[in-house]
Amino acid sequence: MPRLDEHFWSCSCTTRGRHKNNLRAGTTRLAEKVGDMLTPSVSSASLVLVGQGAINTETTDRNKNSNTKSNNGRAPSNSWHHHLVQRSVVLFAVGVFLALVLNLLQIQRNVTLFPEEVIATIFSSAWWVPPCCGTAAAVVGLLYPCIDSHLGEPHKFKREWASVMRCIAVFVGINHASAKLDFANNVQLSLTLAALSLGLWWTFDRSRSGLGLGITIAFLATLITQFLVYNGVYQYTSPDFLYIRSWLPCIFFSGGVTVGNIGRQLAMGIPEKPHSD
Template sequence: MKATLAQLCFRGIVLFTTGVFFTLILSLLQIQRNLPLLKLPITFSVLYSPWWVPAISGTASAIVGLLYPCLDQKLGEHQFYEQEWSNVIRCVGVFIGINHAIAKINFTSNLQLSLSLTVLSIGLWWWFDRTTSGLGLGVSIAVIATFITQMLVYHGVCNYTEHDFLYIRAWLPCVLFCGGITVGNIGRQLAVDDFIDSERKRHRE
């Protein structure tokens, strides 16, 4: 299945927009706990996050969403072709629900929060993915992005107290993992739609 440049650009724009949307939702939910995603003296958004945070998240979402169908083809995992947009929308709903639970539920400890999210993350992968490529990319995204966040805190870009940072570190890897799975499913479905459109055009010709 080969995509045209126009199809890839369209997928990239949709995935970029999705990543920005997820970032703003996450920021809004964390503000409800008086914990903005990044505490900086100068901000460019009503959601108290600098402009480059949604931009980086959107770019990462576009890359991840385009990578998923490619890896599926390389590994021969084609079961995602059986999915529909309704399944993808349910995945998005569960992902937003997990973020909402983090903001609303007061866990007794960071360990309880981390373990609960780990179970939910594995469940989301099992219900909506079940592929080796999805699991591998999700774990890779969680590890790399968490490491980058720790470096930002270490170098003073993110001004958190030790208590706040321990709380963030308890949920951030799982949220990133779930976000990778969700964006990957969107990217897969976009690839399926492009493939169907291409086949229809070929048959008409």
């Protein structure tokens, strides 16, 4: 009997152990299958989240870049127009000042004569002379650096304010010589002033654009002066070249070169003109 009980006890223990092992193995396999089933879904969900994050980041970067480009496009445009207005005002003021000073010298030496009824402003000059000269100075001063940029030949010869001031002094001296120097005839005076004007260009400019613009300005200004004198707006004493003095184109040439150098100096360091896309 004891042996039979021991036999049954050992058999029951063995069966229970096997049953437990089978349950553990089945649980492990079930967990592995559940894990295999859940892994793709978790991976796909994480990929979707990562993709959405990347799309949001890319969209944000695009918005920032577009805002930055728009702001950068506006800033140079506003800055360029601001500098253009400043240069125009400065050049206009320079033209008005030079017109008042130089025209006063011509009137005092009886080179230029205005009708008495139009002389009613400062320095005993016609009221329209300073505004016209100021406007012409603004146009010429803005035109010189614009032509240099268009031709692709930036002017680099003596680009400093000291050189510009010396150029102004020489121009005033040439104008003073036209009223003060006495020659045997106007031809000698005209040749002398022509040499001085070319010397001014060679000393302070030496550019083909400066020479071409100076000659063009002298030609157009002489035509306008001829028209004004012909219509009796004012007159010159001892005219020897179609109602005017033969040395007047030399004054216009040297004045154009001088104002052009001022305009070039003012244009240094300004932002470039924005290009439309």
